[in-house]
Amino acid sequence: MAFVPGRSISEHYLLDQEMFHKFKVSKNKKGAMAIKLDMEQAYDSMGFDQEREDSIELINWCSGKTVSALAFVSITSYRLNEEENGFSNWVMKLKLNKKVEIFWWRLGKRAIPTNLFLKNRNLYDFVNCARGCKSIESYEHIIVHCKYMVEVIMKIREWGIHIPIFHSLDNCLQGLEAISMQNSGIVRLYCTVIYLSWRNRNEVKHQKPALSCFVVASNALYLATSNSNPFLVSWGTNLLRESHDPWCPPPKDWIKINVDASLLTSNLAGIGGIFRDFKGKFISAFGKKKIHWDIAQLEQDAVLAVKEFLCDWMLECKGILVESDM
Structure with missing residues (x-):
């Protein structure tokens, strides 16, 4: 894959994860097989320019860090990358929950395995939404158009918190960036809804029951407002604006x-x-x-x-x- 124009060797991690998960949950009686390519032979078969010869660079070796830790280190360096700061400048300053932040970082890197993503790599034949929306499951679909995600937003709007609804991916990203300048809490909530909606989609794809839009909306409110603090610190009409008087929890149980x-x-x-x-x-x-x-x-x-x-x-x-x- 690293030798295909427009692709990166780092995409191996994502595809390996999807393939081996498929092996784990597959009910195919004929079984499945993975073939490991000898990378040394792959490099020997490549033709390099003598004036600009490529070489293999070791990035990490026995670092002792988990994949999540390595991903978060990459996020930190990504924030300082001037070439991509158009997306990171506002998303990474939202102080999102770490899992939500990594999810949006992967979105910015186009590394979320939607059905369209897998179809383009000949790993999956079905391109429509895994939850049955009858629409192609693209990045625009999971961020803007998925009807189950929209149901969650509508439920939160019923509770008096006005989350915007967008009509295209560009309109969404531009709108969220503009809103983040004045009310970052609403943007944090929107980003959290997308993350939890994606997790719910994964449950459905792997033959598990989906959470109701009410539960997803409740979890999004909690996750967006709590961050690293286990207690909600405000719950007024302007839900996501920090209050000077913190909420005092009751006794245990x-x-x-x-x-x-x-x-x-x-x-x-x-x-x-x-x-x-x-x-x-x-x-x-x-x-x-x-x-x-x-x-x-x-x-x-x-x-x-x-x-x-x-x-x-x-x-x-x-x-x-x-x-x-x-």
């Missing part, structure tokens, strides 16, 4: 429910709440529309509404704490 109410001059009102465990992990949320004139009464209604959304298993916890700013 307790559930904490934060409730609030809002009232407009037109007497349109709303109450809502969110359930989280002692680690700050999102459990569930609720909201109701109301018409009222007294904010104090609405705050009280928000507390009383909690009992309507309690599940039986929640009562098995050591305790439940309800918190309001009333």
Whole structure:
């Protein structure tokens, strides 16, 4: 592969991983076989320019690092690469979760094994989305058009967090870069949704059940806001903007429910709440529309509404704490 124009020897790692995973999960009764090419003979068969002779360069030898660690080292050097900083300047400054950051770095390197990617390398015959979208599974599809990814975004929008929806890959990248200048939190959330949607797609491709859009959306909110901190530090109407007053977790094995109410001059009102465990992990949320004139009464209604959304298993916890700013 290293001798094919436009390709790199580093693509061997990705293809090897896909092939051996296929061997592992394959139910083919005839079996499968991998052939190892003698690289020395491959180099002997190449014709080199005498004035500019190529040579094999050793990059790493018995470094003791995992593949993930080597990938992250590559990310660090990639940030300093002036030739590719158009993509890295804004993506790599988002302070994404490390797994999400590596995923987007691989997207920038065109190293995500979509079905179209595998088809172009004669490794797979099926090019449509693995989740049944009936569209070609390209990079543009997984970042912009996949209907299951869009369902996750729509679910988050229902919760009051306005994530943009794009119509093309160029429009998406340009839009995310522009938004990152003013509200990097929304971009972090979008990047996390794409990563978790891709993981969900992989579960389906390997004959495992897919997570619902509600669960993926909840996990995206948690992963985008927690980063290296195990506790969520803010959960207001501007979800991803850091607050000066950090959220205080409940005791171990307790559930904490934060409730609030809002009232407009037109007497349109709303109450809502969110359930989280002692680690700050999102459990569930609720909201109701109301018409009222007294904010104090609405705050009280928000507390009383909690009992309507309690599940039986929640009562098995050591305790439940309800918190309001009333």
